[in-house]
Amino acid sequence: MSPTAPSVSWVPDHVLFVVSQPYLSRTREQALFEALSAASPMPSRAIRLEGTGTNLPEALDGLCAEGAQAILVQPVGLPFSESLAAWLPGALAHWLQGAPEGTDIRFGADMALAPSVAGAVAHEALDRSGEAQPVAPVKPTLGPRGWDNPGNATDHVLVCAGPRCHFRGAPRLRTLLIEEARAAGVLRTTDITEMSCVGPCNRGPIVAHYPEGTWYTLHTAEDVRRFVRTVLIERMADATLACHRLQPAGEKVRA
Ligand code: FES
Numbered sequence: 001m002s003p004t005a006p007s008v009s010w011v012p013d014h015v016l017f018v019v020s021q022p023y024l025s026r027t028r029e030q031a032l033f034e035a036l037s038a039a040s041p042m043p044s045r046a047i048r049l050e051g052t053g054t055n056l057p058e059a060l061d062g063l064c065a066e067g068a069q070a071i072l073v074q075p076v077g078l079p080f081s082e083s084l085a086a087w088l089p090g091a092l093a094h095w096l097q098g099a100p101e102g103t104d105i106r107f108g109a110d111m112a113l114a115p116s117v118a119g120a121v122a123h124e125a126l127d128r129s130g131e132a133q134p135v136a137p138v139k140p141t142l143g144p145r146g147w148d149n150p151g152n153a154t155d156h157v158l159v160c161a162g163p164r165c166h167f168r169g170a171p172r173l174r175t176l177l178i179e180e181a182r183a184a185g186v187l188r189t190t191d192i193t194e195m196s197c198v199g200p201c202n203r204g205p206i207v208a209h210y211p212e213g214t215w216y217t218l219h220t221a222e223d224v225r226r227f228v229r230t231v232l233i234e235r236m237a238d239a240t241l242a243c244h245r246l247q248p249a250g251e252k253v254r255a
Pocket of ligand 1: 160161162163164165166196197198199200201202204206
């Protein structure tokens, strides 16, 4: 057996549940984390791989600080993303390079398509069919009138909340941007929203600024301050932070 082959006798001392679910409110996220924690037979933590919460390296560091030496990183999703499952072992190995000596970490199997899990979902659905909400009495609508209004922002900053930017520190980015934009007095004219992966993950954490059409890499709080000052207040592109610029259709590029 190769040293990296799965071993049935291997027993973790901690489990880290990694949930991939882009559209999840804080309340639902917390409920899921508590359910996983209550069901886990050993000490566990749960994080999401998107959004603004604790990211993967921080969670692993935290477990090591609590004494974890054998960590099962268990993907949770119905089903879990194939591309994430392919990327995570390498990202975990990257983190392991700086982990305390002797730390063992393994990536769990995707349980979502296991017959027992699918069976549990199907059976629970039928067992609880009496709780199903009748739809006929509900007023037909695709959304409230407020959703007609695109707002009056002059700038749109899209913060990548994809899992790879999340790994590289994006969870703090949106909060920091909002704080800096508010302190600078430009939050009223700046829409700051999350987006999912746009491609160049290795340059993350990425924000895209429109209408300028330039993408930036913001690693630190100082990068965020500089972005707000230069791009949102002084109205200039920042070549130091920029990592890509969209080419408007028809624009000629000098070789
Ligand atoms: S996760 Fe941000 S660019 Fe891919």
